[in-house]
Amino acid sequence: xxxxxxxxxxxxxxxxxxxxxxxxxxxxxxxxxxxxxxxxxxxxxxxxxxxxxxxxxxxxxxxxxxxxxxxxxxxxxxxxxxxxxxxxxxxxxxxxxxxxxxxxxxxxxxxxxxxxxxxxxxxxxxxxxxxxxxxxxxxxxxxxxxxxxxxxxxxxxxxxxxxxxxxxxxxxxxxxxxxxxxxxxxxxxxxxxxxxxxxxxxxxxxxxxxxxxxxxxxxxxxxxxxxxxxxxxxxxxxxxxxxxxxxxxxxxxxxxxxxxxxxxxxxxxxxxxxxxxxxxxxxxxxxxxxxxxxxxxxxxxxxxxxxxxxxxxxxxxxxxxxxxxxxxxxxxxxxxxxxxxxxxxxxxxxxxxxxxxxxxxxxxxxxxxxxxxxxxxxxxxxxxxxxxxxxxxxxxxxxxxxxxxxxxxxxxxxxxxxxxxxxxxxxxxxxxxxxxxxxxxxxxxxxxxxxxxxxxxxxxxxxxxxxxxxxxxxxxxxxxxxxxxxxxxxxxxxxxxxxxxxxxxxxxxxxxxxxxxxxxxxxxxxxxxxxxxxxxxxxxxxxxxxxxxxxxxxxxxxxxxxxxxxxxxxxxxxxxxxxxxxxxxxxxxxxxxxxxxxxxxxxxxxxxxxxxxxxxxxxxxxxxxxxxxxxxxxxxxxxxxxxxxxxxxxxxxxxxxxxxxxxxxxxxxxxxxxxxxxxxxxxxxxxxxxxxxxxxxxxxxxxxxxxxxxxxxxxxxxxxxxxxxxxxxxxxxxxxxxxxxxxxxxxxxxxxxxxxxxxxxxxxxxxxxxxxxxxxxxxxxxxxxxxxxxxxxxxxxxxxxxxxxxxxxxxxxxxxxxxxxxxxxxxxxxxxxxxxxxxxxxxxxxxxxxxxxxxxxxxx
RNA sequence: GCGAGCGUGGUGGAAUCGGUAGACACGCCAGACUUAAAAUCUGUUGUCCGUAUGGACGUGGGGGUUCAAGUCCCCCCGCUCGCACCA
Numbered sequence: 001x002x003x004x005x006x007x008x009x010x011x012x013x014x015x016x017x018x019x020x021x022x023x024x025x026x027x028x029x030x031x032x033x034x035x036x037x038x039x040x041x042x043x044x045x046x047x048x049x050x051x052x053x054x055x056x057x058x059x060x061x062x063x064x065x066x067x068x069x070x071x072x073x074x075x076x077x078x079x080x081x082x083x084x085x086x087x088x089x090x091x092x093x094x095x096x097x098x099x100x101x102x103x104x105x106x107x108x109x110x111x112x113x114x115x116x117x118x119x120x121x122x123x124x125x126x127x128x129x130x131x132x133x134x135x136x137x138x139x140x141x142x143x144x145x146x147x148x149x150x151x152x153x154x155x156x157x158x159x160x161x162x163x164x165x166x167x168x169x170x171x172x173x174x175x176x177x178x179x180x181x182x183x184x185x186x187x188x189x190x191x192x193x194x195x196x197x198x199x200x201x202x203x204x205x206x207x208x209x210x211x212x213x214x215x216x217x218x219x220x221x222x223x224x225x226x227x228x229x230x231x232x233x234x235x236x237x238x239x240x241x242x243x244x245x246x247x248x249x250x251x252x253x254x255x256x257x258x259x260x261x262x263x264x265x266x267x268x269x270x271x272x273x274x275x276x277x278x279x280x281x282x283x284x285x286x287x288x289x290x291x292x293x294x295x296x297x298x299x300x301x302x303x304x305x306x307x308x309x310x311x312x313x314x315x316x317x318x319x320x321x322x323x324x325x326x327x328x329x330x331x332x333x334x335x336x337x338x339x340x341x342x343x344x345x346x347x348x349x350x351x352x353x354x355x356x357x358x359x360x361x362x363x364x365x366x367x368x369x370x371x372x373x374x375x376x377x378x379x380x381x382x383x384x385x386x387x388x389x390x391x392x393x394x395x396x397x398x399x400x401x402x403x404x405x406x407x408x409x410x411x412x413x414x415x416x417x418x419x420x421x422x423x424x425x426x427x428x429x430x431x432x433x434x435x436x437x438x439x440x441x442x443x444x445x446x447x448x449x450x451x452x453x454x455x456x457x458x459x460x461x462x463x464x465x466x467x468x469x470x471x472x473x474x475x476x477x478x479x480x481x482x483x484x485x486x487x488x489x490x491x492x493x494x495x496x497x498x499x500x501x502x503x504x505x506x507x508x509x510x511x512x513x514x515x516x517x518x519x520x521x522x523x524x525x526x527x528x529x530x531x532x533x534x535x536x537x538x539x540x541x542x543x544x545x546x547x548x549x550x551x552x553x554x555x556x557x558x559x560x561x562x563x564x565x566x567x568x569x570x571x572x573x574x575x576x577x578x579x580x581x582x583x584x585x586x587x588x589x590x591x592x593x594x595x596x597x598x599x600x601x602x603x604x605x606x607x608x609x610x611x612x613x614x615x616x617x618x619x620x621x622x623x624x625x626x627x628x629x630x631x632x633x634x635x636x637x638x639x640x641x642x643x644x645x646x647x648x649x650x651x652x653x654x655x656x657x658x659x660x661x662x663x664x665x666x667x668x669x670x671x672x673x674x675x676x677x678x679x680x681x682x683x684x685x686x687x688x689x690x691x692x693x694x695x696x697x698x699x700x701x702x703x704x705x706x707x708x709x710x711x712x713x714x715x716x717x718x719x720x721x722x723x724x725x726x727x728x729x730x731x732x733x734x735x736x737x738x739x740x741x742x743x744x745x746x747x748x749x750x751x752x753x754x755x756x757x758x759x760x761x762x763x764x765x766x767x768x769x770x771x772x773x774x775x776x777x778x779x780x781x782x783x784x785x786x787x788x789x790x791x792x793x794x795x796x797x798x799x800x801x802x803x804x805x806x807x808x809x810x811x812x813x814x815x816x817x818x819x820x821x822x823x824x825x826x827x828x829x830x831x832x833x834x835x836x837x838x839x840x841x842x843x844x845x846x847x848x849x850x851x852x853x854x855x856x857x858x859x860x
Numbered sequence: 861g862c863g864a865g866c867g868u869g870g871u872g873g874a875a876u877c878g879g880u881a882g883a884c885a886c887g888c889c890a891g892a893c894u895u896a897a898a899a900u901c902u903g904u905u906g907u908c909c910g911u912a913u914g915g916a917c918g919u920g921g922g923g924g925u926u927c928a929a930g931u932c933c934c935c936c937c938g939c940u941c942g943c944a945c946c947a
Contacts, residue, residue: 233864240863243946269947351946358947364861365945436946552941667872667885675872679886693900731873735884804880809928811880849927855879859927
């Protein structure tokens with residue numbers, strides 16, 4: 001693995017005897033980066049004469065360290081940007097920083113620095129690392145979401161959304177860490193304890209700000225159909241998340257319930273199965289369940305339910321548990337039927353009404369529950385419409401109603417309609433559409449985020465700040481030596497005057513969820529210096545994002561929030577109407593993986609090792625320090641905990657950015673994970689060296705005469721590489737570039753034109769090498785500004801083609817025929833072939849299939 | 861548990877419409893160049909039988925449709941991802 005160290009040679013010998021044929025990326029890459037910068041080739045200007053193309057990669061969190069995953073993500077975006085520019089589009093390719101959030105506060109606590117200092121230092125470092133990649137970015141639109149110019153405009157947006165009724169306050173329960181005095185995210189709660197303090201987490205009710213994303217639930221769902229260039233998977237995930245269901249909400253009359261609970265309201269999507277109901281169930285958090293907690297048994301049962309994990313997986317696998325409350329409900333269609341009411345651990349308070357009726361025959365959970373507690377199981381839908389019973393598997397397919405009196409013989413849809421209209425007629429309930437999607441809680445009790453621009457006034461209540469008082473800036477003089485939100489305990493920052501009455505008032509100290517910051521940055525890029533959130537002229541020209549690229553981990557929240565924000569910005573006049581769906585096309589790239597290396601410590605636990613700690617040892621590796629043999633584990637996503645990380649900066653120093661760019665695109669389809677291997681990276685480096693050697697050779701060559709085969713190969717390469725670029729099949733484009741290289745190497749004719757084409761085809765992937773080759777071959781201007789080659793269709797047609805001949809479906813021979821040979825001609829040629837004559841043995845074929853241009857199959 | 865996706869040589873992968881399975885790359889092997897090595901170039905390389913011409917087998921396993929299946933259908937196995945018990 002570490003046999004070859006290419007950079008050792010060029011680095012050491014760069015000033016001495018570097019062979020002319022050695023391409024020195026360490027010198028060349030910064031040279032071209034400077035030229036691009038000086039000639040401002042990536043600066044985008046509005047130009048109505050040309051079609052625009054907005055390429056955007058999800059902007060990074062400024063951790064300070066470029067990760068190899070970034071390299072893959074941003075290389076793909078850069079390829080698209082450079083390719084589209086070469087195709088004549090006016091490309092907009094901006095970059096910025098998703099800079100608010102917890103890591104800066106954690107760093108501030110640990111190192112006693114200001115979150116801003118830490119963040120801006122990271123941005124500076126990361127920007128330098130970005131520069132080394134040679135990306136075609138227009139940095140003139142750069143911003144960080146923690147820039148006051150950005151979050152000030154976000155506050156203006158918030159005020160407009162508040163006015164438009166899209167923001168409101170309500171109570172919500174949070175995970176509260178009583179030691180750190182802070183709200184915890186779900187992932188910060190481990191086994192019911194705070195991740196940092198280890199204290200038992202409490203449930204606490206706080207008044208929080210929400211965005212009314214639920215107003216758009218139906219629209220966000222139905223508009224998914226229009227997102228033709230989004231992955232199906234993401235559309236499906238969003239659809240499931242929004243979770244629309246049509247059902248019936250109705251009230252059971254109760255018997256034996258405490259005062260105030262004369263009725264129990266339930267929601268069901270299967271009103272057709274009402275005659276199969278054998279119990280009613282309520283969540284442990286249902287008001288009725290809480291009202292019964294004076295009974296210690298109920299209190300204990302409810303507490304037990306709340307302790308069970310909250311994830312779907314944990315609950316699905318957990319045993320179904322119920323507590324019979326002794327209360328009965330009366331069947332809405334027959335008052336002589338009474339059903340027991342159970343508190344059950346599989347009912348969610350957050351969905352519907354937190355209460356259900358159970359129909360065991362047609363719902364697996366209800367069936368498991370019924371079997372456990374000995375409840376009746378009556379099938380009311382039958383696949384064939386005849387007598388039918390259910391044992392251990394609930395019947396959830398379509399069928400015909402049975403055992404259901406007035407609904408007998410109906411199909412499910414008519415039965416649903418019938419049951420609903422009867423309930424409605426009896427004034428016991430109504431048909432209702434319910435969404436899973438809940439409103440978006442944006443309040444965070446933290447410092448490093450965008451302050452929510454409202455004040456609390458004793459006499460006027462909650463008052464929005466005036467726009468002319470924006471931005472509400474975060475105070476600089478804060479510290480993290482005490483737990484809690486520094487804004488809360490700041491001596492003066494909270495104190496302000498009420499925008500309405502002018503009296504004394506206190507500022508809101510909650511800041512916004514960082515998902516807010518990333519929900520509109522794509523729009524802000526189009527007018528990054530404006531003193532309004534956007535300007536319509538710029539937004540109208542540059543929006544929408546034509547190609548958005550990022551990881552699938554953002555498939556739901558970020559993308560759904562962004563879609564909501566675009567709607568909110570249209571409503572509040574910050575985006576033109578047609579920008580309601582901001583991302584025309586979405587691409588999710590795969591991860592970068594690497595093998596893992598481990599040894600065992602004295603207790604038999606795994607100890608992980610990074611690739612630089614190893615030396616090759618026969619088939620495997622051993623530790624350089626101790627010589628101990630290491631275990632080679634599977635290739636998994638690079639992670640700090642497993643130490644299977646490759647530092648892109650080291651790679652760039654050794655091989656150059658072009659090699660990394662080429663490699664991350666070469667081996668796997670972009671949407672799949674790619675495995676980083678040293679041998680693969682070396683192979684990429686060798687190939688780029690070969691291209692350079694050929695360029696030098698060809699530049700000095702004085703050959704005459706066109707090699708028609710090479711000309712054809714050139715047009716073939718143009719067509720194939722273009723197809724790969726257009727279809728996000730960059731690995732196939734690279735395969736074609738390898739083939740094209742071999743074709744040029746073989747040619748005995750004039751190879752200059754082919755090699756120039758090669759430079760332009762490679763430019764989107766390996767821009768520095770492409771410039772160097774382009775210049776060496778006498779290309780005019782910069783390769784980055786040259787038009788992308790166009791294939792001549794007449795050069796792509798082969799006059800004769802090879803056609804395989806199958807005998808009984810197995811390939812046995814092939815014939816060479818003219819490309820437009822008729823069916824009859826092909827038949828004649830095929831039947832005259834020795835192999836066919838032999839197979840027929842003098843007889844005639846049973847069947848003869850000729851697919852012109854494709855294949856011949858002789859059945860004997 | 862539910863939902864989605866995937867499974868092809870020693871390895872990553874290609875085969876876009878049901879029509880030559882294994883493009884391209886890695887690795888391995890052989891040769892050229894070299895005193896030698898590195899670098900570079902050329903060639904071989906799915907497995908098995910055979911000196912060879914050639915043949916058999918082969919896309920996770922089993923069955924099916926078809927002149928023809930990696931591709932379509934059914935059943936099974938394995939892996940990966942998502943999940944808020946969604947009534």
